[in-house]
Amino acid sequence: MTASERMRAVGVVQEGDPILLKRARPFTLPDEAEDARRVVAELVSACERASSVHVFGKGMGMAAPQIGIDRAAAIVRSPDGEMVTLFNPRIVEESSDTDEQYEGCLSFFDVRGMVPRPLAISVEHTDVDGQQRITIFERGMARLVAHEVDHLHGLLYRLRMREGVEPIPVSEYRGTGSSWQYGASGE
Template sequence: MDDVVGQLLDVMERIRRAHDFSGKGLGLAVPQIGIGRSAAVVQPPGSAPLVLLNPRFTDAAEAMDERFEGCLSFFDVRAQVPRPLRITVETMTAAGSTEKAIRERGDARIIGHKIDHLRAVP
């Protein structure tokens, strides 16, 4: 899986050189680059990249926020998308154990978007 994550980080760096995502964050799921695995990397604004291996929601707040979202798969398309303001996401580590983390607001939005890609939601 390290190979796949390395490929994601390489593609994200090339994308970052072509376009400034500093205020919005950036993420990429492996299906977006033609790899049939359940992995994604997200880079919230001002944070280190988060690697998501086999991620899934285990909880979501009822409170929602609706904002415009874009997608690298459809670069010029934007749409209003409702998302929970807080999620709990469970992921695998590279060592094979599981971790849970609570993510809020923008981080919850970008992670939710990537998990949608992994669940084949456009």
């Protein structure tokens, strides 16, 4: 069974499904708090299933469209297990400092792609109680969060790759189970 087939088997929508290419519907919070909590519970369950078939050394994330739900919710789990929940997120500021590292996507998990991302992002999002917040994410968490925010806007990481750069087969990727790599200066 391929990596993508394993993800499909645990309920992750795969590339080719139109839901992955459309902007997810935002929540009206706190009015839709019950729906938002239900979606998050389904995302957590899906992440647990995905984690049962793959080791995520760099952390992981999942957006509602990846489990067939057209709503603007995503969760991100850091390598140390911290869980971040995002409703209606959008990136409002990016650092000019960037780096380029391999990313994988549960919706086409047979390849890894070298993706440039900012080293820090500010994300505006809504809490389940309707409070607007801005949270700053750095390094690996910035990469994970940006990947999931892209999903909620109908973008897959291939669109972020430099022109002429192609994903590599997962069989050639050597970073599975390891942490993101950053130098002393953050690069």
